[in-house]
Amino acid sequence: MNLILLGPPGAGKGTQAERLREDFNLPHIATGDMLRAEVREGTELGERAKRYIEAGDLVPDEVIIGMITRRISDGEAADGFLLDGFPRNEQQAHALEDALERLDRRLTAALLIDVPDGEVVRRLSGRRVCVKNPTHIYHVEFDPPKHADVCDQDGARLIQRDDDKETTIRRRLEVYHAHTEPLLAYYDHAGLLRRFDGLRSAEDVHARIRATLATLRLEEKL
Numbered sequence: 001m002n003l004i005l006l007g008p009p010g011a012g013k014g015t016q017a018e019r020l021r022e023d024f025n026l027p028h029i030a031t032g033d034m035l036r037a038e039v040r041e042g043t044e045l046g047e048r049a050k051r052y053i054e055a056g057d058l059v060p061d062e063v064i065i066g067m068i069t070r071r072i073s074d075g076e077a078a079d080g081f082l083l084d085g086f087p088r089n090e091q092q093a094h095a096l097e098d099a100l101e102r103l104d105r106r107l108t109a110a111l112l113i114d115v116p117d118g119e120v121v122r123r124l125s126g127r128r129v130c131v132k133n134p135t136h137i138y139h140v141e142f143d144p145p146k147h148a149d150v151c152d153q154d155g156a157r158l159i160q161r162d163d164d165k166e167t168t169i170r171r172r173l174e175v176y177h178a179h180t181e182p183l184l185a186y187y188d189h190a191g192l193l194r195r196f197d198g199l200r201s202a203e204d205v206h207a208r209i210r211a212t213l214a215t216l217r218l219e220e221k222l
């Protein structure tokens, strides 16, 4: 099962990836995390990527594809993988397809966790983080502290990070829609797209993805 995970920021992709890894033993290939790790460890690909990052440029697709290819080729991903963070546009989708073909693999499905913009803003902009310890995270609506803007655990002040400000989130959503809509159309046309309603609970989304994957697996075996 060679899968990609799509959806806007705040859709809960990380949570679902974690659960699917447990269910199906699929390694979660999160390209953003992988890139940061390669740079930190100073690997050859990491050094290449670092030159672009330091120059303020986007890391070229072939560098990312190189990392993904290496990860997919190792034993852990022999039965499949769950790719998260790539592709983000149609051009990258083609590059990925070519790379998989060279490995004699192909995509099984593209899973989209769909969440409307208003809900993304609500989820992300409500986050508050402790100034003393960034692992102390709250949400004004879903997980409020006992006293407004004060951390329950250490009494420190809670702040809204710049990344979680509404204008920043709206900008990210604009970029997401501009590049991802054509990508969705592309996977839909290829018969690979599976949509899930991200407004449902994480448990419900998980159950639905599981059921879809179980069906796909049966079809693969036929």
Ligand SMILES: [Zn+2]
Residues within 6 Å of the ligand: 130, 131, 132, 133, 136, 151, 152, 153, 154, 155, 156
């Ligand atoms: Zn705190």
